[in-house]
Amino acid sequence: MTSPREKPSRRQRPLRVGLFGLLGSGNVGNDGSLEAVLGHLRAEYSGAVVDAMCGGPEEVRARFGIPTTRLNWYSGEYRTASRAGAILAKAAGKVVDAVRTAAWVRRHDVVIVPGTGVLEATLPLRPWGFPYSLFLLCAAGRLTGTRVALVGVGAATIGRRATRTLTCWSARLAAYRSFRDDLSRDAMRTMGVDTSRDEVYEDLAFSLPAPAAGGAPVPRDTVCVGVMAFYGGNDDRARGDEIHRRYLDGTTRFVRALAEEGRRVRLLTGDDIDRPVVEAILDAVDSPLVTAAETDSLADLMRETAAAGTVVATRYHNLVCALKAGTPTLALSYSAKSDTLMARMGLAAFRHSAREVDPDRLLEQFRELEKRSAQLRPVLAERNAAAARRLERQFTALIPVLSPGAGRTDAVTTRQETS
Missing domain, CATH: 3.40.50.2000 (Glycogen Phosphorylase B;)
Incomplete structure (x- = not known):
């Protein structure tokens, strides 16, 4: 008492x-x-x-x-x-x-x-x-x-x-x-x-549930292309518009080439500010084969990428979702963090600079990715299992931070004050 x-x-x-x-x-x-x-x-x-x-x-x-x-x-x-x-x-x-x-x-x-x-x-x-x-x-x-x-x-x-x-x-x-x-x-x-x-440890998104297995067969001709309002990095402010123009032009030409081959393309975003890029590509390509996905969460992104045969993406968490879903992926890389992620997941060869998008070279890399798709899926499954184990250790490491003397009870409670 x-x-x-x-x-x-x-x-x-x-x-x-x-x-x-x-x-x-x-x-x-x-x-x-x-x-x-x-x-x-x-x-x-x-x-x-x-x-x-x-x-x-x-x-x-x-x-x-x-x-x-x-x-x-x-x-x-x-x-x-x-x-x-x-x-x-x-x-x-x-x-x-x-x-x-x-x-x-x-x-x-x-x-x-x-x-x-x-x-x-x-x-x-x-x-x-x-x-x-x-x-x-x-x-x-x-x-x-x-x-x-x-x-x-x-x-x-x-x-x-x-x-x-x-x-x-x-x-x-x-x-x-x-x-x-x-x-x-x-x-x-x-x-x-x-x-x-x-x-x-690992990016926390790898601890989220993967898309459920089963359902319709994967439509191998569908390609998810994740785009970004990319203007370079923090030191590129003076030439940000030029970097963006090159990125948008190269990505648009890549998407157009896929559509001209009769491939279905799903455009993905990772932030609200990416939507004008999607609209610009849709206007420029003007093909019923190219559509935009509504993705308001990582779960949405994972479902889209899991249902595709291959993914080409720019934003870091677009890559995370595609890799978590086990889909062979090519990174339009804008920073070393994307390169590091791709290497850790066994896809180091499938990177292309977002600052210098060369549509012809990108198509070559993409075709090589598709050719090796069957080999890469087991690799991704193995790397995902390793990522899950690392995150289990991360959450274990948080125990002394979260609960020095604090007990665990039965029901979720939340603070009622807001501002």
Whole structure:
């Protein structure tokens, strides 16, 4: 019996877990990582009180059924500010967000950043956007005593000093780190972060259920082509439009060549911002054989890629879904993380630069992929089994982070306050 003066122990209340990131913002890869971690919490820590601080609070609340808090106080945070009022609002938002983030963090025992490339800048990124938000989270965790765990995250060497500084300090201040590949851990070590105790497991999306086997035979003439609003990386801002034009032209010519051969093509996206690329290709090719898939989740992407004979894709999580589905895949690679993934899954030979799409060379590689399809499917099955084993070890490694003294109960509960 606890006396009135005794403070309730950690054992006497549910584990309080926060999830943090650009979640619910239109990127299905980010949401897939959230889904993987939330599924683990619900299965193994069903009494945990779970909520999220995220970029798309309405979407996360509606889809996953957990309370949410908006990541940024200023709603125009990710729009370019040109007028004085917008600039002042953004500046004020940085101060307000420091207070809001600290107040949110201190309500939790642990905050998890679920996967995604939170420690990289392989796409255009401003330091005072998400890198600043992540730094606030990790600093608040240290100040309030809340454990911040970066789980299965991606990282890359960052050239721009401000972004690099914020990213490295975020990593140092986190209580726990694990990475989705060796490349990510090596990048953080290169930037001066001690990673000697950090482990490498796998991208969290590999823990999601694979599409159910059975049903109609795979239509071998269907090709899924995953496209992207690709403008180069963080250091390519000055020539981003040129890079995009080359990517779109090369990809369009590849799709047209497939259609002219009588092949069915399904265009896939991985983020809301990719939809104009799909529309541009549909307009340019103008063939009933080329259609666009509606993919609002990684499960949708896996179903589409599982039903195809082959996949050619750009976005990292389009590749993950195709490989998880066991479908022979060719990467239109825009960063080393895609190259690393393809090599780990036994498909190192099937990569093509997204910056320099050569339709003729891409067609040659594609035909070679199709020729070797029967050989590659067993390889992918074996590599997927290995990925699943690595993720079992990842979730085991989280036990001391998630439950120091916290019990597991019978029913899922969620925090009721929202903002």
